[in-house]
Amino acid sequence: MVHLPKLNELGFFEIRLESIGGLGANLAGKMLAEAGVEGAGLNGVSFSSYGSEKKGSPVKAHIRFCDLETSIRDTSPVERPHIVSIFQEALAKTVNVISGIYEDSTVLVNSRKTPEQLKERMKLIGGTIAVIDATGIALEEKNRVNMAMLGAMFRLCPFLDPETMKGVIRKSLEKKYPQTVAPALATFERGYQEVVFQTFALPEGASMPAFVRADTPVLGYETQPLGGLIVNPGNSILKDLSISRSGMMPHFKEESCIHCAQCDNVCPDNCFVWEELPDKKGRPQMFLKGIDYQYCKGCLKCIHACPTDALSGEREEDNYADEHRVPHLFDLVVQ
C-alpha cells in the first residue's frame, strides 16, 4: 500500500477544495477520493458542503485519506487541511480560504498570478503555494476548470497515480458525457504538467495563525426575532456577489446606449442603475447610468438583449469592476 506523506493526530491526510458552485469542485473531489480509495487502496471519505447552494455560491469539498486500519468516524468538515485547492481566486475576497493550514501545507490556486503575488494577496505567512492557470487551460482545451485543478492536485499527492485517475475520468464521464472524455484527459494532463510551486518558509519568530472555528452565528437566541422572522427586508444588498463571476463580465459604453431597457428586462440580478434626468426637450426621462458590479454574476444575458453595442462581454481584469461600478443608491435608513 502507498504511504501518506503526513498525518494528523487521528491518522488522516486531509484535503479541502474551495470553489464556487459550477466549477466542478464537487466532482473533482469525488474523483480524487476515488483514485485514493479504489486506485491506491487507501481508506477515505469524501463529501461536499451541502445544501441549496447554487451555481456561483461558495462551496467546499472535503477529502480524508488514511490507511485501511484507521477507522473513519469523523463526519465533520476538514478544518486543518494539508492541501487546500482554490478553484476561484477571487473567493479569497469573501472566504477565509486558507483557514487552518499548517506551515507545511500546500495551497493550490487557479490563477495567472505568481506565487509571490498570491502569498501577498492571501496573507499567507508560511507554506507552499502552487499555481495553475486552470481557467486558461480549460478555455484552450474547451473543457472544465476542475480537470486542470485535478491534474495539479495529483502532482501535490505523490501517493496517487495519475494513470489511475485517467481511468476514473473515463469511467466517470463516458456514460453521461462520452464526448468530453478526450478533452478532459488533455486538460488533466496539462494541469499535472504545468503547475508551479514555491515554498515560503515560516519566518523566524513568526507563527501560523491559530485555527479559529467560525461557526457562531451573528444573531442568537437573545437577539433573533421570534419565529425566524427577518425584520430587515432587502438586506441582501449587503452581499458581494462579484465572486460568482467565473471570468467574464459585461462592459457598458454609455455613448452607444439608447436607454431602451432591454438589458434591464433580462437581468436576473438587478444590476442596472437608472437615473431620471431631463431629456433633450427638458422632459423627465430615465437614463441608464451603468452597472452595479457588486451584484453582477457575469451571465451576459444583457449582451444579447442589447440592440446596440453599448454592452459587450469581456474577460474580467483586476480592478475593472471596482473602477467602473455604478452603485445603486438605495433608500437606506442611515445614509
Add this chain to the structure above:
Amino acid sequence: MAINLEKERRTAKVEQRVVFESGNEMAAYAAQQINYHIMGYFPISPSTEVAQFLDLMKANGQHDVKLIPSDGEHSSAGICFGASTGGGRVFNATSANGYMYMLEQMPVQSGTRFPMVMNLVCRSVSGPLNIHGDHSDLYFALNTGWPILMCRDPQAVYDMNIMAIKLAEDPEVRLPVLVASDGYFTSHQKRRVSTFAHSEDVLKFVGETPPAGFLHTLDRNNPITVGPYMNEPDYINNCYQQSQGMYNAERVFERIADEYAELTGREYPMLDLYRMEDAEVAVFLMNSASEIIKDVVDELRRQGIKAGSIAPNVIRPFPQKQIAEALKHVKAVTVGDRADSYGAHGGNMTNEIKAALFTYGNHSTKVVSRVYGLGGKEFYAEDGHHLFSLAIDAAKQDRVEVPFDYYGHTPGDKEKAPKRMMNPLRFEDLKTGLITVTRNEETGKLGVRIPPLRALTKKPKRIAPGHGACPGCGIFSGLELFFKGIEGDIVALFHTGCAMVTTTGYPYSSHKATYIHNLFQNGAATLSGLVEMFWERKRRGEFDKLGLSDDFTFVMVTGDGGMDIGMGPAIGAALRNHRMIIVEYDNEGYMNTGAQLSYSTPLGHRTSTSNLGSAQQGKVFHHKDTAQIMAATNIPYVFTGSEAYPQDLVKKAAKAQWYAQNEGLVYGKILIACPLNWISKDDEGTNIVDAAVNSCFFPLYEVEHGQTAITYNPDDKGKRVPLTDWLKTMGKTRHLIKPENEVALKSFEQEVERRWQVLLAKHEHPYL
C-alpha cells in the same frame, strides 16, 4: 459499525465487493440488488438521490424496479401502500417535511400489516425551512408502528436495507420497516462499503420472492377486503396484534442479524456498545454522531477515564433490556437527543432510557439530557468531550445539576441585533400611474395601456439584488418583468423552490415588501387565508392606523414543482376565487433539489430522474398543461408569458392585478430558463424561451372570462420555427434530435401541434 475489512475478508462466507459510495447510493444499490417491484417517490433533500441513482441504473437496464414519480409524498406513500397490498416488494425514501406529509399513511401501512421498506434520510422538520440533518423527522416515526433500523454510516445503510425487507416480511412481524440514516452526514459522504458481490446472494438471503401464504389484493380466487371500518371493541385487538408483531421484531431482527453476520462478517446487535465493559461514564448518541464519540472515548480512555458509548441499531422495538443492562454499572450517562420533544424535559431517547432504567430497577445511574446538533449543526469531537464532561461531573457529585438543556445554542451579541437598514418602498414610487387598465363595458374585456418599458425602470424593483440564484437564472428577470406591470403594494408568498431559497437565506432577505413562505404544497391555501384576513380586517376598519394607501395585491409565486405537489390547494383556492394572483415560474423541473422531473418536464427531456441510457431516453410522459387545468376552474383570468416578449408580459401583469383586485383569482405561467439544469449557456436564456414560444411549445395567450386569445401567434408573424430548433439549444434535449429518438420526437411534435391547434380553435370560438 465501522468496518474492519481485514476481519471481514476472513469471515465473510459469500463473496463481497468493496465500493466507495455514499449512504444514498448504498440505499439505492441495495434496492437494485433486491430488485423491488415498485418504488413510489417524491423528491425531497437529502433523500432524493436514492430515486436518482435508481433511475440512472434503470436507464442502463440494471434493474426492473418500476419507479413512479408521484405528485407529492402523500401520493408516494399512497402509491406504496396500494402497491404493497398487491403482494410484491415496495420501496420508498423520504425526509423531513416529506415524511410529515405522508405521516397519516404510516400507521395505515403498519396497521393493515403490509410490509415494505422505506429509507428515512433524517433531516430537520421545521418552519423556518432547514434542509439539514437532525432527528426531528425520525422522532415522529416512533409512534407509527414501523420497526426502525438505524444506520451510522453508508455500510450500515447497505446492510440494514438488506436486512429490513427480510424483517418486514417475516411471518412473525409483517410490518413496514423504516431504515434511518443521517441526512448529508451519511447520505452524502462517500465511504468504503462492502457489498454482496452478486445480487443472487442477496436474493438467496432475503428470499427470491416474498414469503408465500399471505393474502393480497391481486388474487382473484381469494378476494379480500382491505381497510374495513373498524371501531370498538375490535380495534384494540388489531392494535394488540400489531404490538405483538413489533415486539416480535426484536427476536426476529436478532435472528436475521445473526444470519447476516454469518454470511458477511458484519454484526449488528440491537445495541452497539463501545468500551462499555467497565465504563463508569457513558454517552448515548444515535447514528453518525455515535461514531464520532468513539474517538472521544478512546481519547478519554488514554487519560485514564473509564468512558464508553452506546448507540442503538434498532429503536423500534426499543432495546430497553439491553440498555438497562449496559448501564447497570455506569455512574452517569449523557443522552444526546438530536431533536427536542418540546416540554417533555428531555428528548425522546432520554425519556425512553430513563424508563428503561426505572423498569429494571436502576435508580442510581444519573441521566443528563442534552439536545444537540439541530438542523445539521456539526458535531465535533470537542462537543463529545463536553457531553462526557457533564456525565463525569454528575458521577462525581452524584447528582445532575441541570438535567435538561440545549447544547450548542448561542445568545448573540446585543450590539449586533438586527436593525432596519432600508426604508420601506414609497407607495408613490410603486404607484406610478404609468399603467392604466380600463374595462370595456360592452365586451367586458380589459384595455391596458403601458408606457415604453424604459419609463418603468423608474419603478423600484420588488426584489433587492444580492440574492443567490445561479448566473443567468430566468426566475428573477421573469418575475421582475411581471412586477413591472403591477402597481402599488404587494404581499408575496413564495412556494418552496429556488426563488424562495435564494432570496431568504437567513439572516438575509431580498424581499423589500412583505413575504411569506409556508410548506411546499400549501401556498395557495396559505395566501387565500391571508387574503381573507386582509378583507375582513379592512371591513372592521382595523387598518386605518397602518398607513395603507391602497389595497395590497396578493401574489403567490411558485415553481412548476409547487404546482405539482400544490395542485390540489391551488385548484381549491381557484374554485373559492380569492382575490389573488398565482404566478408560476416554469423551468420544467424540480431544480432546487437537483433537477428531478416535474410533470411540466416535456417528453424525452433529461432530468436526474429521467436519465438517458440504453433502456430509457428521458421522461416517458408528456408535459402537464397547467394553464388549461387552471382555466378549467373558470377563474376570471389565466395567462402565459415570457421575458422574450416583455410588453406582452407587462400588459398581462396589469390585467392580472385588475382581476385580482376586483374579481378573483388569476393564474399565470411564465416559462423561464434554468441554464444549469437545461445544460445551456448562462447568456442564452432569453433566446431559448423565445424559441420555445416560436416553436409553439409555449404559446403566449390569455383566457379572460373563459375566452381564449392568443396574444402572439408565431405563424402570423412568420416566426414559427420547428420544435427541433428549440430542442437543439439545450443539453438536456439534444439527444432527441438523434435518429434513434425519432419516435419520441415525433410523439412530442404531434402533442405540441395538437395542443396548438386546440388553442387556435379556442382563440377562434368564444365558447370553446
